[in-house]
Amino acid sequence: xxxxxxxxxxxxxxxxxxxxxxAFRIGFGALLLVATLRYFAHGWIAEYxxxxxxxxxxWGFEWVRPFPGAWMxxxxxxxxxxxxxxxxxxxxxxxxxxxxxxxxxxxLIDETNYLNHYYLVACLCLLLxxxxxxSVWSLDARREPNCGRARLPAWMLWALRAQFALVxxxxxxxxxxxxxxxxxxxxxxxxxxxxxxxWVGGWLARPGAAQxxxxxxxxxxxxxxxxxxxxxxxxxxYVLVVAFxxxxxxxxxIGLFPYFMLCGSLLFLAPDxxxxxxxxxxxxxxxxxxxxxxxxxxxSERWLRPALGAYFAxxxxxxLRHWAYPGxxxxxxxxxxxxxxxxxxxxxxxxxxxVVERGTGQTFHVSPRDxxxxxxxxxxxxxxxxxxxxxxVVARDYRARGVREPAVYADAFASLNGRPMQRLIDPRVDxxxxxxxxxxxxxxxxxxxxxxxxxxxxTENLE
Amino acid sequence: MRxxxxxxxxxxxxxxxxxxxxxxxxxxxxxxGCAALSAAAQGVVGCxxxxxxxxxxxxxxxxxxxxxxxxxxxxxxERARELSALLDELASDPATADLAATRQAYLDVRGxxxxxxxFAFGPAEDLNTFKSIDSAPVDTAKIDAELTSDVELSATxxxxxxxxxxxxxxxxxxxxxxxxxxLEAALLADDVSGERRRQFASAAGQLVASAxxxxxxxxQPEKGxxxxxxxxxxxxxxxxxxxxxxxxxxxxxxxxVSEVLANVKLGKPLGADTGxxxxxxxxxxxxxxxxxxxxxxxxxxxxxxxxxTRDDERVTSLSTLVHAKSPAADVHALxxxxxxxxxxxxxxxxxxxxxxxxxxxxxQAYDAVKQLKRVLATEVLSTLxxxxxxxxxxxx
Numbered sequence: 011x012x013x014x015x016x017x018x019x020x021x022x023x024x025x026x027x028x029x030x031x032x033a034f035r036i037g038f039g040a041l042l043l044v045a046t047l048r049y050f051a052h053g054w055i056a057e058y059x060x061x062x063x064x065x066x067x068x069w070g071f072e073w074v075r076p077f078p079g080a081w082m083x084x085x086x087x088x089x090x091x092x093x094x095x096x097x098x099x100x101x102x103x104x105x106x107x108x109x110x111x112x113x114x115x116x117x118l119i120d121e122t123n124y125l126n127h128y129y130l131v132a133c134l135c136l137l138l139x140x141x142x143x144x145s146v147w148s149l150d151a152r153r154e155p156n157c158g159r160a161r162l163p164a165w166m167l168w169a170l171r172a173q174f175a176l177v178x179x180x181x182x183x184x185x186x187x188x189x190x191x192x193x194x195x196x197x198x199x200x201x202x203x204x205x206x207x208x209w210v211g212g213w214l215a216r217p218g219a220a221q222x223x224x225x226x227x228x229x230x231x232x233x234x235x236x237x238x239x240x241x242x243x244x245x246x247x248y249v250l251v252v253a254f255x256x257x258x259x260x261x262x263x264i265g266l267f268p269y270f271m272l273c274g275s276l277l278f279l280a281p282d283x284x285x286x287x288x289x290x291x292x293x294x295x296x297x298x299x300x301x302x303x304x305x306x307x308x309x310s311e312r313w314l315r316p317a318l319g320a321y322f323a324x325x326x327x328x329x330l331r332h333w334a335y336p337g338x339x340x341x342x343x344x345x346x347x348x349x350x351x352x353x354x355x356x357x358x359x360x361x362x363x364x365v366v367e368r369g370t371g372q373t374f375h376v377s378p379r380d381x382x383x384x385x386x387x388x389x390x391x392x393x394x395x396x397x398x399x400x401x402x403v404v405a406r407d408y409r410a411r412g413v414r415e416p417a418v419y420a421d422a423f424a425s426l427n428g429r430p431m432q433r434l435i436d437p438r439v440d441x442x443x444x445x446x447x448x449x450x451x452x453x454x455x456x457x458x459x460x461x462x463x464x465x466x467x468x469t470e471n472l473e
Numbered sequence: 474m475r476x477x478x479x480x481x482x483x484x485x486x487x488x489x490x491x492x493x494x495x496x497x498x499x500x501x502x503x504x505x506g507c508a509a510l511s512a513a514a515q516g517v518v519g520c521x522x523x524x525x526x527x528x529x530x531x532x533x534x535x536x537x538x539x540x541x542x543x544x545x546x547x548x549x550x551e552r553a554r555e556l557s558a559l560l561d562e563l564a565s566d567p568a569t570a571d572l573a574a575t576r577q578a579y580l581d582v583r584g585x586x587x588x589x590x591x592f593a594f595g596p597a598e599d600l601n602t603f604k605s606i607d608s609a610p611v612d613t614a615k616i617d618a619e620l621t622s623d624v625e626l627s628a629t630x631x632x633x634x635x636x637x638x639x640x641x642x643x644x645x646x647x648x649x650x651x652x653x654x655x656l657e658a659a660l661l662a663d664d665v666s667g668e669r670r671r672q673f674a675s676a677a678g679q680l681v682a683s684a685x686x687x688x689x690x691x692x693q694p695e696k697g698x699x700x701x702x703x704x705x706x707x708x709x710x711x712x713x714x715x716x717x718x719x720x721x722x723x724x725x726x727x728x729x730v731s732e733v734l735a736n737v738k739l740g741k742p743l744g745a746d747t748g749x750x751x752x753x754x755x756x757x758x759x760x761x762x763x764x765x766x767x768x769x770x771x772x773x774x775x776x777x778x779x780x781x782t783r784d785d786e787r788v789t790s791l792s793t794l795v796h797a798k799s800p801a802a803d804v805h806a807l808x809x810x811x812x813x814x815x816x817x818x819x820x821x822x823x824x825x826x827x828x829x830x831x832x833x834x835x836x837q838a839y840d841a842v843k844q845l846k847r848v849l850a851t852e853v854l855s856t857l858x859x860x861x862x863x864x865x866x867x868x869x
Contacts, residue, residue, distance in 0.1 A: 373749065
């Protein structure tokens with residue numbers, strides 16, 4: 011049934027070797043398995059889902075709750091099984107859809123757990139659910155040889171390449187700011203932490219190192235996609251990719267992010283690279299089936315255009331939405347998430363609440379630690395929208411305790427990229443009356459210093 | 474959808490070129506490059522750090538441990554031993570015992586103990602030292618029940634009681650009977666009741682001395698060797714993989730102590746969380762009228778860790794590290810420490826009087842300590858790139 015279309019009129023439907031897509035599926039599934047097992051190994055399931063009594067909700071997903079007791083362990087166990095299913099290509103669609111849903115559910119439970127690479131995983135799961143990546147080198151292809159395809163339409167490869175390209179390009183664009191390029195922050199702070207590294211520690215602590223690495227990092231992010239796409243530069247570019255991500259993996263606590271990117275960057279190599287690599291090692295794998303038929307390809311085109319168009323249009327717009335908000339994005343964090351703002355800031359905060367009963371004026375000083383874990387508190391304090399959520403948790407609690415019309419004010423302070431701390435939120439605004447949403451948060455106070463270097467010279471007026 | 478045909482289309486055309494077999498030389502380059510980089514990275518990543526010339530951060534970690542942590546633990550052990558000896562004397566010969574000296578010995582233990590709270594990690598957590606020595610409040614009804622029972626009041630027996638029935642605050646309950654002359658008389662009474670009180674105090678004192686000794690030894694080479702394991706990161710038995718992780722631990726504990734000082738030790742009796750309902754009974758050392766000196770001890774501990782010394786000399790420390798990156802942040806931290814200390818010293822003693830006579834001054838002290846916590850938790854942490862290490866989860 012699978013007949014090679016002699017000449018596909020559309021180049022984006024032209025079949026390409028499915029080997030690199032299969033290799034990506036195997037690598038991605040393996041990384042997902044490791045990522046899931048780390049939750050068991052580090053005790054994060056209890057720490058993030060069972061110990062907290064209150065959670066920070068994503069707008070529109072307030073209904074998402076952790077499962078009680080052992081059920082969260084079951085949840086992660088199912089994620090691990092699904093990740094295995096993806097890697098081995100066993101009931102692939104079911105595996106990738108179930109992993110995606112389970113992963114997104116746990117990720118949506120608490121906003122303090124947001125990480126850029128978790129968002130990347132969610133995006134990739136969505137794409138993978140649309141792509142038959144188990145067409146080769148999978149248990150599915152072995153089980154049902156008729157479904158095996160040695161070649162798949164080129165758009166499938168390009169869809170995944172585009173996803174990784176977005177991470178690099180927007181990550182690079184986000185670095186085109188004064189903190190990064192002029193003041194070499196936050197790298198200046200982070201690199202100095204590694205003074206005791208053998209051989210390179212002394213060099214890393216020098217101010218020039220941060221400056222050099224800041225520029226190199228931005229240049230890398232902005233140029234690596236075209237360098238990977240061009241045949242002449244591709245081998246050197248991939249060596250650069252390996253060097254870059256291994257360095258970031260060593261220097262920064264960013265978990266599996268570098269490995270996801272290393273895995274994804276392999277998609278930019280020639281589609282048959284795994285087959286030729288194995289052949290070079292004397293291993294020849296039998297490919298099941300041949301290529302997607304012209305009829306299949308055209309059938310997929312009917313839904314492909316609008317779906318992919320809408321998805322990538324959204325992917326282009328979402329990271330740019332911060333321009334719709336006033337102020338420094340790193341300070342306000344409006345439009346910060348889901349935008350590939352990777353490794354851009356060292357921001358620490360401290361917050362306390364004042365609850366005032368309107369009728370009597372009676373004031374209660376409230377520590378967020380009365381409601382949230384230490385980890386949640388540390389994550390929440392420098393993020394204004396999460397401080398708002400915390401204030402509303404406090405307001406609800408005081409209402410339940412019988413305090414009529416509690417007004418909740420935040421004494422929230424933060425320090426961004428080495429600047430002196432300053433108030434993040436207007437202390438006169440009753441956060442119990444504010445509502446979260448997409449509108450600009452006018453109660454976030456503007457960042458006083460546009461430069462960490464200038465900010466560091468300030469020695470007065472901490473507020 | 475023209476976007477796809479016009480923009481993506483040409484890109485996909487590139488794929489035709491990509492499908493051309495790359496030259497073998499390019500493949501060799503790629504594989505060799507990756508292998509070389511992996512090997513180099515493993516060399517940097519995997520090997521235990523080689524001995525390096527002492528960088529500032531390593532010097533700060535070692536210096537703070539040698540100049541602050543270990544001497545404070547030693548002083549705590551010595552003071553606890555002295556208190557225990559005096560309580561033993563009181564138990565064995567109440568007629569000649571110097572009750573005033575014993576009470577002063579109790580107060581003298583609290584100084585280094587409160588300072589040591591600023592570095593209550595590692596062995597202090599493993600040995601449960603502070604819970605064992607300084608649990609507050611104690612359950613006085615249960616202590617009274619033990620006193621009136623006929624259970625033997627040896628150190629072994631008392632150690633089996635919950636931490637809220639022994640430790641320094643149990644001794645405080647017995648040694649400092651507030652204004653109740655009967656209780657003081659009971660302590661010195663030449664009868665079974667008095668004897669059991671003195672036995673209980675003596676047993677509790679022995680346990681405090683034992684816990685302080687265990688804590689000091691855990692940092693010494695002959696037992697736990699924690700000081701070496703803490704200050705020489707990267708070795709197989711080291712506490713941390715990097716020097717910075719050790720500094721993060723120091724810094725984090727100063728934030729925790731500042732928060733406890735503000736929210737619990739000052740905030741609770743001030744009624745900060747109860748709408749201003751002052752409750753002097755919620756202070757830590759009310760009977761001994763040592764609440765303010767306890768708080769000053771905590772603050773001294775934070776300052777010592779930050780400045781890397783117990784005296785005024787300028788040494789390589791967290792302070793100098795912060796200063797090197799941001800002089801302003803260091804000035805803010807030192808100012809915040811000074812202002813918190815001035816505000817606490819400005820309170821009339823004891824805290825009971827301050828709470829009733831000058832609650833506005835207690836509020837000022839509360840605000841000053843809060844400000845200290847904010848500066849440490851934001852500017853200082855941020856300048857050193859430290860994180861509040863409540864979790865080992867990934868970033869970004």
